[in-house]
Amino acid sequence: MDIMNIKDRLQDALKKVEGFGEIRFGRREVFSLRLRNGIPETVNPIIDIGGSVEVLIPKHGWGFATFNKIEDIEPAVQDAIDASRAIIPDEPIELVEVEPVSTEVKDELDDDFHNHSIQEKYDLLVGYDSRIEGKDERIVERSLAYSEEFSDSFLLTTEGTDIFRSRSDAVIRCAVRARKGDLVQSAHKSYATRRSFGEIVNRNEMIDKVVQTALGLVESETVKGGIYTVVLNPDLAGVFIHEAFGHLSEADHIEENPQAQEMMKIGRKFGPEFLNVFDDGSVLPAIRGTIVYDDEGVRAEKTYLIKEGVLVGRLHSRATAAKLGEKTTGNARAQSSQHFPIVRMTNTAIEKGPHPAKNIFDGIKLGVYAIDAYGGQTQLENFSFSAGYAYMIRDGKIAEMVRDVVLQGNLFQTLANIEQVGDDFVWDSSGGYCGKGGQRVPTSEGSPHIRIKNVMIAGK
Amino acid sequence: MKILEKLEGKADKGEVFFVETTARSVTFKGWKIHSSHSSRESGFGIRVIVDGKIGTSSSTDLDDNTVDNVIENAITSAKFGENIELDFPKKTDVKTIDINDEKVTNAPIPTLIDYGSELMERMQKYRSDCDMEIGVSTTSYKIRVANTEGFDNEYEKTSFSMIGSLMRVKGNDIYMAWDYYDSTHLPEKTEDAVSRMVKRIDEIMQYADKIVEPPSAENIPVIFTPDGTLVLLAPLSQGVNGSNIYAKTSPIYDKMGEKIFDEKLSIFDDGLIDRKSASTPFDDEGTPKKRFPIIENGVLKNFVFDLMTARKSGYTSNGCASRSIFSPPQPNTSNVIVEAGDVSLKDMMADIKEGLMVESVLGLGQGNILSGAFSNPISTGFKIENGEIVGRVKNMAIAGNIYQILQNITAISSERKWFYGRFLSPYIRLDNISVVGN
Numbered sequence: 021m022d023i024m025n026i027k028d029r030l031q032d033a034l035k036k037v038e039g040f041g042e043i044r045f046g047r048r049e050v051f052s053l054r055l056r057n058g059i060p061e062t063v064n065p066i067i068d069i070g071g072s073v074e075v076l077i078p079k080h081g082w083g084f085a086t087f088n089k090i091e092d093i094e095p096a097v098q099d100a101i102d103a104s105r106a107i108i109p110d111e112p113i114e115l116v117e118v119e120p121v122s123t124e125v126k127d128e129l130d131d132d133f134h135n136h137s138i139q140e141k142y143d144l145l146v147g148y149d150s151r152i153e154g155k156d157e158r159i160v161e162r163s164l165a166y167s168e169e170f171s172d173s174f175l176l177t178t179e180g181t182d183i184f185r186s187r188s189d190a191v192i193r194c195a196v197r198a199r200k201g202d203l204v205q206s207a208h209k210s211y212a213t214r215r216s217f218g219e220i221v222n223r224n225e226m227i228d229k230v231v232q233t234a235l236g237l238v239e240s241e242t243v244k245g246g247i248y249t250v251v252l253n254p255d256l257a258g259v260f261i262h263e264a265f266g267h268l269s270e271a272d273h274i275e276e277n278p279q280a281q282e283m284m285k286i287g288r289k290f291g292p293e294f295l296n297v298f299d300d301g302s303v304l305p306a307i308r309g310t311i312v313y314d315d316e317g318v319r320a321e322k323t324y325l326i327k328e329g330v331l332v333g334r335l336h337s338r339a340t341a342a343k344l345g346e347k348t349t350g351n352a353r354a355q356s357s358q359h360f361p362i363v364r365m366t367n368t369a370i371e372k373g374p375h376p377a378k379n380i381f382d383g384i385k386l387g388v389y390a391i392d393a394y395g396g397q398t399q400l401e402n403f404s405f406s407a408g409y410a411y412m413i414r415d416g417k418i419a420e421m422v423r424d425v426v427l428q429g430n431l432f433q434t435l436a437n438i439e440q441v442g443d444d445f446v447w448d449s450s451g452g453y454c455g456k457g458g459q460r461v462p463t464s465e466g467s468p469h470i471r472i473k474n475v476m477i478a479g480k
Numbered sequence: 481m482k483i484l485e486k487l488e489g490k491a492d493k494g495e496v497f498f499v500e501t502t503a504r505s506v507t508f509k510g511w512k513i514h515s516s517h518s519s520r521e522s523g524f525g526i527r528v529i530v531d532g533k534i535g536t537s538s539s540t541d542l543d544d545n546t547v548d549n550v551i552e553n554a555i556t557s558a559k560f561g562e563n564i565e566l567d568f569p570k571k572t573d574v575k576t577i578d579i580n581d582e583k584v585t586n587a588p589i590p591t592l593i594d595y596g597s598e599l600m601e602r603m604q605k606y607r608s609d610c611d612m613e614i615g616v617s618t619t620s621y622k623i624r625v626a627n628t629e630g631f632d633n634e635y636e637k638t639s640f641s642m643i644g645s646l647m648r649v650k651g652n653d654i655y656m657a658w659d660y661y662d663s664t665h666l667p668e669k670t671e672d673a674v675s676r677m678v679k680r681i682d683e684i685m686q687y688a689d690k691i692v693e694p695p696s697a698e699n700i701p702v703i704f705t706p707d708g709t710l711v712l713l714a715p716l717s718q719g720v721n722g723s724n725i726y727a728k729t730s731p732i733y734d735k736m737g738e739k740i741f742d743e744k745l746s747i748f749d750d751g752l753i754d755r756k757s758a759s760t761p762f763d764d765e766g767t768p769k770k771r772f773p774i775i776e777n778g779v780l781k782n783f784v785f786d787l788m789t790a791r792k793s794g795y796t797s798n799g800c801a802s803r804s805i806f807s808p809p810q811p812n813t814s815n816v817i818v819e820a821g822d823v824s825l826k827d828m829m830a831d832i833k834e835g836l837m838v839e840s841v842l843g844l845g846q847g848n849i850l851s852g853a854f855s856n857p858i859s860t861g862f863k864i865e866n867g868e869i870v871g872r873v874k875n876m877a878i879a880g881n882i883y884q885i886l887q888n889i890t891a892i893s894s895e896r897k898w899f900y901g902r903f904l905s906p907y908i909r910l911d912n913i914s915v916v917g918n
Contacts, residue, residue, distance in 0.1 A: 021543035047541065053560075063560045065553035066806050069541035070521070086519040088540045096520060099504070102589045103516035106506070138556050358519075 021069060023047050023172060026090055030071075033097045034178055039078050039104070040115060041097075042181075044315065045071030046173025046357035053138070054165040055145050058153060062165075063138075070358045075100040076115070081107025086358040114342035118318055120180035125312045127188045128305075131216040133168045141166050144220070148227050152196060155231060158238055160204070161197035166190070166220070167451075173357050181317035189213075189308075189462065191451030192220050194227050198234040205237035205423065207408065209392075212451035212462075214306045233409055236421045243410065243422040243477060249387040249439070250427065250475040251380055254446045256407055258465025259393035261297055262368045262454070264403040264431045269299075269325045269333075270351075270456075271340035272363040279400060283432075288331045291435040294373050297326040299335055301350055301366030307447050308367070309463040311353065315361035320350035337363050355459035362457050369466030373441025377469045380442055387413035388477060390425050401431040404478075426478040434472060442468035481626045483526065486551055488628075491528035491558070495568050495627040497764055497803060498524040498634075502585070505617035506592045508600055511607055516589050523805035526550060529566060530558040536808050566787050569766040571630035577761055578754040581665040584638035585620040592616045598670050599644050602678045606685065610646045617641055625766040633766065638664050639757050641901060644677050648688055653874070656860065657684035662901030664755045684839065684860060692863050692871035694917035701835035701890065702878065702913050703828065703864070706897035706905040708838040711856065713816060713903065715849040715882050716747070720774055720782075722789025722800075722811040724850060731852055731883055733793075735780050742889040743778040744821060751799060751814030757901040758814040765801040765809055772798055786811045818905045821892025825907050826867075828891045835864040836915060838878060855879035873917075880913040888912055 023045055034041045047069045054062040070088035073096050077083075083104030087096040145164045152162045168190040175183045195208035207230045213219040252260060267273060274280045301311040301320025311320050316338050323333050336344075337352035340363055353364035381389070392408030410425040411418045447466040454463040487494040500522035507514045523540035528551075535558025539550045596616045603612055617640075624634035645658030659680040667673035704711060724730035732740060751769030753759050762768050765787050773781040785793070786801030786809045802812035829835075841856035857877045862869045893907035 021541050021546060060560045060562070063535070063557040064806075064808075065537050065550075065557060067539035067541050067546055067550060067553075068523075068806075069539075069546075081513075081515065084515075084517050086517075086521070088521050088523070089542070092520040096518065099518035099589065103518065106516055106589055106593055107513050110512075138560070142560055 021047065023069070023174065026093070027174065027176070029090065029093060030176060033073075033093050034176060036097055037075050037101060037178055039178075040076040041178040042074045042175065042316070043071060044173060044175045044354070044357040046171055048169060048171040048356065050167070050169045051138070052165065052167040053141055053145060054163065055149055056163050057161060058146070058149050060142070068356075070356070072358050072360070073097050073100045074360065075104040076113060077101070077104045079108065079112050080104045081109050081113065082360070083107075084360050088358075113339055115338040116341040116348050118338065118348060120177070121313065121317055121319070122180075122182045123313070124184045126186040127214050129188055129215060131218050133188060133190045133217045134170070136217050148194065148223070151224065151227050152231055156198075156235060158198045158200055158235060159196060159231070160199045163193075163195040165193040175313075175315065175317050177317060183313050183317055185313065187214070190217065190220055192223055193451060194230045196230050196234040198238045200238040203238050205234055207233035207237065210451040211449050212308050214308070237409055237423045240421040240423045242424040243388065243412075245478050247474055248477055249384050249471065249473045250477070251384070251387065251389045251413065251469055251471050253389070253391045253469060254444070254467045255392045255448050255450070255465070256390055256405070257370055257467035257470045258368070258448050259396070260403075260405060261370050261467060262365060262463065262465045263396055263405070264398050265297065265325070265435070266299070266365045266368045267398065267456075268400075268431070269335050270363040270365070271334050271336045271344055271346075274334065275340055275343055283401060284331065284334065286331055286333070289329055290326050290331050290432065291329045291438050293328045294441050295326055295329050295435065295438055296324065296371035297369070298322055298324045298371060299349070299351065299365050299368045303367050303447070307464045308452060309365065311350070311366055314350040314352045315354040316352040318348050318350040318352065320366060323349045335363055335365065337361065353461050355461055359459050362459065364456065364461055365454060365463055367447065367464040367466065369445070369447070370441060370468065370470065372443055372445035372468055373470075375440035375442055375471075377442035377444035380440055380469050380471050381413055381416050381418065384413045384416055388422070388425060389413050389418055390427060402429070403431060404428045428476045428478055434475065437473045437475070438470055439473050440471035442470060444468045481632060483524070483547060483551065484626055484628055486548070487528060490551065490555055491530050492532075493529040493566065493568060493628050495527045495765065496524055496625070497526075498522075498624040499805060500622040501619055503617065503619040504587070504589055504592060505615060506589060506596055508596050508612065508614040511600065511612060513593060513596070516593075518589070525803065525805050525808065526554050527808065528554045528558055530555055532563050532565070533558045533561040534564050534566065535559070535561045538806050540805060564788060565791060568627035568629045568787070569631045571632070572768065574633050574761040574768055575752060577752055577759055579635075579637045579664040579759050581638045581640070583666045584618050584640050584664070587618055587666065592618065595642060595670055595673075599642065599674050599677065602674055603644060603646065603681065606646050606648075609650070610648045612647070613645050615643045623760070623764070625762065625764065627766060631766040633762060635761050637760060640664070640666050641757075642673060642677065644681060646681060646685065653691075655688050657681045660900060662757050662898075664757060664759070687862060687869075687872040690871035691874055694873050694876050695834045695836060695863060695915065697834060698915055700915060701832050701864075701909055701911045702915065703835065703837045704908045704910070705837060705839045706907065707840060707899045709818065709905040709908055710844060710899075710903065711838065711841055711854055711878070712882050712886065712908070713818075713905070714845050715852045715854055717784070717813050717816070718850045719852060720784050722783055722785040722793060725783050726789050726792035729850060732780060736783075738780055739778045740780050740883065741775055741778040741886040744889045744892050745775055745778050745886060746773065746819040747775040748773050748817040748819070749782075749784060749798070749800065749814050750817050753815050756815050763799045763801040764803040765797070767797045767799040767801065769799045769814060784811045784813055815902045815904070818896070820894050820896050820906050823891045823893055825893045825895050828893055828907060828909050829864055830867045832864045832867055836873065836876070837862040837864055837869060841878070852881040852883040854882070876915060876917045878913055878915055885910055885913050
């Protein structure tokens with residue numbers, strides 16, 4: 021179905037709303053292909069169409085309804101109105117005023133994924149798989165996956181906003197599990213693009229790196245626990261700033277949590293003067309977290325969160341900005357047209373710093389070079405992250421590989437202990453998602469290499 | 481069916497699964513209504529067999545052009561699919577069961593709010609020191625399954641569920657109490673559902689301040705409450721799942737017909753019980769539902785299969801295929817019924833000098849439960865002394881492997897309770913499981 025055919029009907033349905041109303045409607049085509057040990061495990065093309073309506077009647081709560089059939093539009097609007105009326109919050113929900121926008125935002129593709137057949141994508145995975153198969157008897161499992169998603173959607177509001185967005189994503193993923201005796205270790209990497217199928221075709225280096233890492237890990241020893249000077253590579257530094265700091269900057273979290281309000285006072289000194297952190301949903305050419313307009317129709321922008329070591333901003337929806345008396349930042353995002361927008365990060369980064377990256381290991385007698393993130397947990401200011409893999413640093417040089425590197429600490433102490441921020445900034449290119457409130461949205465993280473003293477590393 | 485006609489000449493066999501759902505929900509938090517949501521969704525998934533290979537595709541867009549795309553997608557998918565022979569069910573009459581209540585379908589959001597408000601009213605006495613959460617939701621389904629072998633049937637089904645929970649935080653102590661109501665029908669009287677839930681919550685809350693010393697011995701009798709038996713049922717449901725049978729990853733994949741548990745234990749899968757949430761006339765591939773034993777007097781009688789896992793394991797499907805629009809079928813249990821024993825709970829407890837009663841654990845289903853092993857901190861558990869519950873215990877954990885500990889069951893109670901809408905269990909007493917305190 022061409023979604024534009026029902027736009028007028030949606031506009032009409034919105035007219036019934038007394039107060040604020042927004043309708044988003046979209047169509048997605050998703051294709052996923054996965055080979056496990058060379059055997060096709062998933063070959064699943066799907067088409068998903070649907071939308072939602074949000075209603076905020078003055079002095080009442082949010083009403084929300086989803087639908088995917090044309091004849092359900094009017095009943096869904098009625099449900100959302102009923103739902104809004106049923107809720108009376110203690111404090112009225114206000115929205116910061118924004119100028120209505122009428123525009124189109126489309127990903128520009130040099131080489132459209134659509135123009136390549138499933139056979140071609142299958143052959144590509146088989147080709148990558150054959151680079152790994154039989155290479156080493158310690159390899160016990162190989163997994164290669166390709167996925168692509170095309171989505172077209174529009175956003176209409178009772179205030180007159182009318183935005184059409186078109187987005188294309190392709191991701192290639194590789195995971196390898198290796199075994200030596202009883203020790204099993206895995207490594208994985210992914211690469212995402214919104215520009216060109218060509219970028220997916222040329223990933224031999226990534227595949228080889230995954231194999232090399234998995235084989236390195238089964239030969240390596242567990243790191244000896246202790247306090248070290250640690251150098252984080254850009255991928256791990258980016259994930260660290262997103263998970264340990266970025267989520268605390270989301271205003272919905274601050275609004276609900278008195279402890280977070282205390283912690284996140286604007287003007288508080290967070291780190292050295294060469295530390296700058298920002299979120300920017302307007303990065304072009306588009307990377308994973310680029311949105312240009314958020315799901316409330318607010319233009320995304322570069323928002324500094326830390327400037328010269330001091331907390332200067334946070335991320336907002338229209339409602340959280342109104343509540344905290346701050347300006348909007350364009351960070352209300354929804355997983356799809358059938359999800360309610362909540363405050364989310366987009367592309368979050370530590371800005372390029374003054375320290376030459378080539379000298380970042382200088383003077384470290386004994387330290388750890390931690391590379392890539394394998395997940396982690398945060399609870400207010402406490403964090404715990406696993407590195408994908410790591411090397412010891414001995415006398416200023418990279419030495420042997422070590423595994424099971426878990427970095428732990430307190431966010432504020434750790435930020436204050438940043439000694440160097442490198443000059444080699446890079447946006448990560450992996451196919452990452454961020455999960456919150458049951459919704460996952462694509463995000464990017466960026467950073468140069470950073471060096472932190474006195475980091476607690478759990479190990480043996 | 482139009483889609484099946486379009487498949488003619490393109491595929492050797494085909495199957496269409498169509499679902500339409502309408503759902504409404506309200507939640508209460510912090511002692512007031514918090515949010516409300518409604519959803520309407522329809523869509524279909526198809527499977528085709530082309531040259532002996534299986535292909536899948538699905539869509540929520542029912543537009544004619546899209547349907548053609550989805551068919552082409554499924555046929556393309558089959559080029560890369562697995563080689564498998566699937567015998568889709570033939571034309572058949574299906575049983576009628578009482579699982580559809582128009583009152584559920586027609587209940588507007590304000591009605592749901594009334595149910596929630598009444599429950600909240602009855603929980604008010606805990607307001608001073610507890611936080612609460614209540615959820616009330618309704619869903620109406622319309623499901624149709626049709627295939628090229630002549631099966632074409634549909635049914636309508638509704639569900640109504642309520643959950644009420646309390647959380648009390650005092651210093652480092654977190655204590656929770658909750659209960660469910662779940663049926664395909666609205667309760668005859670609101671009061672019936674609400675009273676039952678409040679009674680259970682009261683039973684748990686009476687021990688909120690009665691924290692007692694943990695039992696001194698490690699080898700003590702443990703009684704699992706009906707809700708607590710999920711600790712034992714979760715590993716078993718993995719162990720009998722068809723996906724783990726053909727892959728031979730289940731420890732009991734080759735134990736069919738053998739006595740693996742105590743003879744007191746009988747467990748049935750029953751997809752035909754009136755007014756129960758896991759009941760349907762046929763499964764998501766069209767295989768009729770039935771009542772069949774999984775365990776009978778301790779003997780392994782059946783695994784849980786859909787068409788594909790049954791075929792790969794050399795069995796036939798027993799009507800346990802479960803799917804959604806976008807994900808192809810997989811085996812799943814229907815209503816799980818543990819048969820009652822002949823001892824009352826009171827008698828079961830009478831001779832216990834020092835023991836434990838387990839209502840819920842943390843991290844249920846985590847770890848390698850496929851092996852039968854479980855190891856969980858107890859979140860709600862009570863100490864039994866001289867046949868009576870004397871208070872609740874903290875910082876204790878239980879561990880064991882169901883394939884060992886269920887070989888010797890001390891007693892199964894005559895009382896039973898439904899929980900999570902699809903499980904019916906008695907109290908089960910085991911005298912051989914490992915209890916750890918710290």
